[in-house]
Amino acid sequence: MPNETTSPPQSVNVQIDGVWHQFPKGTRVIEACEQAGKYVPRYCYHKKLSSPGNCRMCLIEMGMPKMGPDRKPELGGDGKPTINWMPRPQICCAQDVSEGMGVRTTSPLVEECRRGVMEFLLINHPLDCPICDQAGECRLQEFSVEYGNQGSRFLENKVKKPKNVELGPRVTLDDERCILCSRCIRFCQEIAHDDVLGFIDRGSHTVLTAHPGKRLENNYSLNTVDICPVGALTSTDFRFKMRVWFLKETKSFCTSCATGCNTLIGSREDVIHRQTPRENNDVNSSWMCDYGRLKFKYVDSDRRLLEPRVLQNDKLTATDWKRAIANVALQLKHFGGWNIAIIASGRMTNEEMWLTSRIAKSLGTQWIDIVPHRGPGDDILLSEDRNPNTNGAKLLGLTSEPGAMIPKMVEAIKSGSLRALVVLCENPLELGLTADELRNLPAFITMSISQNESTDLSTAVLPSSAFAEKRGSMINGDGRLQRLNRAVRPPGNARDDWEILRDLLQALTDSNGVYTIDDVFRQMSEAIPQLAGLSLTKVGDLGLQLVNIDESPAPPRAPKEDDIELAEAKRPPGR
Amino acid sequence: MYSWLILSSLAKIVGILFVVILPMVSYTVYAERRVSAFIQDRPGPNRVGPAGLLQPIADVVKLLIKEDFTPAGVNTFYYWLAPCLAMMPSIITIAVVPFGSTLFDVPMVIADVNIGILWVFAIGSLGVYGIVIGGWASNSKYPFLGGVRSSSQMISYELSLGLAVIPIFMLVGKLRLTDVVRYQIDHGWFIAPFIGDWANPVKWLLAIPMLISFFVFMVAMFAETNRLPFDLPEAEQELAGGYHTEYSSMKFALFFLGEYTAMIAGSAVMVTLFLGGWHFPGIPDGSHGWIFGLTNIVVFFAKVTALLFFFIWVRWTLPRFRYDQLMRLGWLFFFELALVNIFLVAGILACFHV
Amino acid sequence: MAIPASRPNLNWRERAFLPAIVSGLFITWRHFVRYIFGRTKVTIQYPEQTRDADLPDYYRGTPALVKDEQGRIRCVACQLCEFICPPRAIKILPGEIPTDDRFAKVEKYPEEFDIDMIRCIYCGMCEEVCPEQAIFLRKDYVVTGFTREEMVHRKDKLLEIGGVMHGVVLKWNDKK
Structure with a gap:
């Protein structure tokens, strides 16, 4: 055991429950205890927020080294400093470690303190766990079992406070359940920079409320629900929908913008019920925006496509996958490469993009691009680029500048030189094409998850999977490779996008040797130097930072004016 | 002459098959359920008809109107063939068994062939095909295991079965089953020498190997008919019913009834070989009047019924053997016992010049 | 080993x-x-002879939902029974009680409450786990039907079997 002379200058020795540990300077005592395997219960403390020290749950016994007359610590029989224990318990969330500090987290005094604090907290807390959405992940429940009393000694009437208060469009407050930890207030001040919450009144009658005339409506409001240790703040969207113990939590990430916040998808029996942020300090800390969090409803929509459909007698008719893929391949084989355009999407995974680029190569087309999606961003998490995988598209050579080729494609379709259009997970009607122009295309193949105006005009519709229904990888705006995991199964006969593309590639080229998504990634990692040596498993739950992400292979050559004439000349007669 | 033979044979076939054997099969099932119930202190089926006597009819109606399900992936031809193969051999076996003396001067045996016992073994051993084919054609692991178990079990016990009857034919000198019965009438039942010339000490001496033969034959018959304690091919607990797991409706019923028919046929052979056939002391044969002829038939089936009861009784008493025990018992005990028994009889015959 | x-x-x-x-x-x-x-x-001859009269108090027959003396459906759709149910016979769709309702304080109620009696094994776990004393195993044991649909006991049927339970704890009063 090193003493202070041998320890590195940046770390300090701390005794926790009789065992000496080393921690870097500036570590909070509560974090030090946790790292030493001694969890200290807490309500108000959150490691990403400031420490007000108002819940008193983390009381511990603390001591400082006993100083001799020479202002040097007196050493005990074991060569370690003797500790002078303070007579009163201290909160450990607002204190940093210091040299020779002693901590006791399990002494009788500490246990007595915790029992007392729990009893006070529960005096006015309603006994409505059966209807409370937090039940099952409630700190009050957990610590009451671990550190609390068995019963209540309280005989008076509990304080009545407002219930079912609408704090904002997405957050509902139950003031009776609030234990006044102020995490939500601090979050709004420090993270969301929207200081709208506060306490009013005094003593037992203190209630949490929004500033008069204001509401909790910033784009990060639902994070307050996550950090609320009790059931006071509940998500209006998730309220009373499903008990948390039913939810299967799948590690995934949000695909609503290029940030790619890490998430947990809570699903039960193939229905997604909520999305919560997952800590990843390289991407999203512990937060995510409400916009991305609530953007999963379309997965369970009524408009989901359930069957592959092909055009038969001028009607889109449901068929099986084998026939649908054969039909699509037949439609595409009628055209030369210059007559075919592929509009891909920045919402596809790397694997899908890789297969798409291989399909483009086998068709011999250069008309390929992804559709840019942009929206207002902020300085916290939300990115202006609403495509989650623009970097992947660049890396895999689908585009050099998203959307650069789209206007030319539209023009070529309008002029009639592009005869076959493959649209993957996008709606071409949003790109300036009219329904009539699409209807006049001899081959218009759509891969989409839900039905829209453009799928109705297609000559073949291939139903695919939403982000929560598939495995795959994407590269976020900072060049971080992250992995999607399947939380729910796709509805009906819809399939994984990569499987559809794989089968299509097979039908077009008669060979591929790809059986699993890992095979796709292997091919990709062999061809793309930035991905060399990687596999989906190695990506891990927290993702991997890629280097040299900008050195993408040469993007497809933009077609020139004469290319369109060339295409016209090459077009088989009668089409 | 021939037309009379054909007519009388037809009458005997129809009479014995549809009037005696088939009702007997269904009522053996009923008896099985009732006896097992009594042994277990409960009433058993007692609702349909008086004392539940119409239960077999209700069962048949139920089985007929049940869905006849054919699982995917079965070999259809053999899947359909197997239940028939399970039922037919046992019925055919009965053709050579004399079930009475004579009635109106017609011998009460359908085919009085001079290779009687060979016929019984030849046809009886076909019964295993129904089970093996059924187990294989079902395209399912449990029936397959049941079929495999059944085939090896049958091969093992058929040996003892055949060896056990050799002493009888050493004594009788003929293979015709009517001759076996006739010999027992003259010289006393093989396992009961006190009937007939009881004062002859050689008879008593011969009774020892005969009892051994009877014992080996009976145990082998239990194994041949897949009855407890040898019902490993259809062990419900291990094989979910064995070879007939994938069968339903009337096809299942054929397997089920086939087992009981085999029981009846086996009992009939056993009665003929060891228990004096239709003979009972003091009752003359059918040449003394049709009433005696009828009585002989009744005696025969009374003996069969008693054996059937014993079959059922044993089933609800003993647990199942383990497979290695079954094999060891068959190959290392009964086979040797039957073999030694032959030499024993031969020795006795040589010493006493019987 | x-x-x-x-x-x-x-x-x-x-x-x-x-x-x-x-x-x-x-x-x-x-x-x-x-x-x-x-x-x-x-043995006894069942349909003619029954032991209904000697069924013990702890007899576990069909599970049923009860109302209390105030006429309130005691279930608050906490879904603990759905969670504990070993054969997964219970399906609950929770709903929110409108604010102008007499029992608005309770906030939550079961909009749908189905027990599939084909699946139910009469184990009584639902009764044991219920924090609201809302589900009880009654003494009825004759549950028959011609279709699977018939064998699913809906909320109305469950309340009909359960009836009114007297003497249960009235928890959702003003004191709470």
Whole structure:
């Protein structure tokens, strides 16, 4: 055991429950205890927020080294400093470690303190766990079992406070359940920079409320629900929908913008019920925006496509996958490469993009691009680029500048030189094409998850999977490779996008040797130097930072004016 | 002459098959359920008809109107063939068994062939095909295991079965089953020498190997008919019913009834070989009047019924053997016992010049 | 790890098994004869004779939802029974009680509450886990139907079987 002379200058020795540990300077005592395997219960403390020290749950016994007359610590029989224990318990969330500090987290005094604090907290807390959405992940429940009393000694009437208060469009407050930890207030001040919450009144009658005339409506409001240790703040969207113990939590990430916040998808029996942020300090800390969090409803929509459909007698008719893929391949084989355009999407995974680029190569087309999606961003998490995988598209050579080729494609379709259009997970009607122009295309193949105006005009519709229904990888705006995991199964006969593309590639080229998504990634990692040596498993739950992400292979050559004439000349007669 | 033979044979076939054997099969099932119930202190089926006597009819109606399900992936031809193969051999076996003396001067045996016992073994051993084919054609692991178990079990016990009857034919000198019965009438039942010339000490001496033969034959018959304690091919607990797991409706019923028919046929052979056939002391044969002829038939089936009861009784008493025990018992005990028994009889015959 | 099984050492008589088989045959014979002469009587003839009158208080029949003296459906759709149910027979769709309702304070109620009686194994876990004393196993045990649909007890049916429960804790009062 090193003493202070041998320890590195940046770390300090701390005794926790009789065992000496080393921690870097500036570590909070509560974090030090946790790292030493001694969890200290807490309500108000959150490691990403400031420490007000108002819940008193983390009381511990603390001591400082006993100083001799020479202002040097007196050493005990074991060569370690003797500790002078303070007579009163201290909160450990607002204190940093210091040299020779002693901590006791399990002494009788500490246990007595915790029992007392729990009893006070529960005096006015309603006994409505059966209807409370937090039940099952409630700190009050957990610590009451671990550190609390068995019963209540309280005989008076509990304080009545407002219930079912609408704090904002997405957050509902139950003031009776609030234990006044102020995490939500601090979050709004420090993270969301929207200081709208506060306490009013005094003593037992203190209630949490929004500033008069204001509401909790910033784009990060639902994070307050996550950090609320009790059931006071509940998500209006998730309220009373499903008990948390039913939810299967799948590690995934949000695909609503290029940030790619890490998430947990809570699903039960193939229905997604909520999305919560997952800590990843390289991407999203512990937060995510409400916009991305609530953007999963379309997965369970009524408009989901359930069957592959092909055009038969001028009607889109449901068929099986084998026939649908054969039909699509037949439609595409009628055209030369210059007559075919592929509009891909920045919402596809790397694997899908890789297969798409291989399909483009086998068709011999250069008309390929992804559709840019942009929206207002902020300085916290939300990115202006609403495509989650623009970097992947660049890396895999689908585009050099998203959307650069789209206007030319539209023009070529309008002029009639592009005869076959493959649209993957996008709606071409949003790109300036009219329904009539699409209807006049001899081959218009759509891969989409839900039905829209453009799928109705297609000559073949291939139903695919939403982000929560598939495995795959994407590269976020900072060049971080992250992995999607399947939380729910796709509805009906819809399939994984990569499987559809794989089968299509097979039908077009008669060979591929790809059986699993890992095979796709292997091919990709062999061809793309930035991905060399990687596999989906190695990506891990927290993702991997890629280097040299900008050195993408040469993007497809933009077609020139004469290319369109060339295409016209090459077009088989009668089409 | 021939037309009379054909007519009388037809009458005997129809009479014995549809009037005696088939009702007997269904009522053996009923008896099985009732006896097992009594042994277990409960009433058993007692609702349909008086004392539940119409239960077999209700069962048949139920089985007929049940869905006849054919699982995917079965070999259809053999899947359909197997239940028939399970039922037919046992019925055919009965053709050579004399079930009475004579009635109106017609011998009460359908085919009085001079290779009687060979016929019984030849046809009886076909019964295993129904089970093996059924187990294989079902395209399912449990029936397959049941079929495999059944085939090896049958091969093992058929040996003892055949060896056990050799002493009888050493004594009788003929293979015709009517001759076996006739010999027992003259010289006393093989396992009961006190009937007939009881004062002859050689008879008593011969009774020892005969009892051994009877014992080996009976145990082998239990194994041949897949009855407890040898019902490993259809062990419900291990094989979910064995070879007939994938069968339903009337096809299942054929397997089920086939087992009981085999029981009846086996009992009939056993009665003929060891228990004096239709003979009972003091009752003359059918040449003394049709009433005696009828009585002989009744005696025969009374003996069969008693054996059937014993079959059922044993089933609800003993647990199942383990497979290695079954094999060891068959190959290392009964086979040797039957073999030694032959030499024993031969020795006795040589010493006493019987 | 292989555990050597200890097998009893049998003498030659025991190894022959025949005495044991014979004594076994006698045991079953004794039962057979005794039953035939009516000396054993352990079964009853069910539809004619029943033991409804002697069912113990802890008898576990069909699960049912109860109302209390105030006429409130006691269930608050906490879904603990759905969670605990070993054969997953219970399906609950929670709903929110409108604010102008008499029992608005309770906030949550079961909009749909189905128990699939084909699946139910009458284990009583739902009654045991219920924090609201809302589900009880009643003494009815004759649950029949011609279709699967019929065998699913909906909320109305469950409340009909359950009826009103007197003397349960009234938890959702003003004191709470």
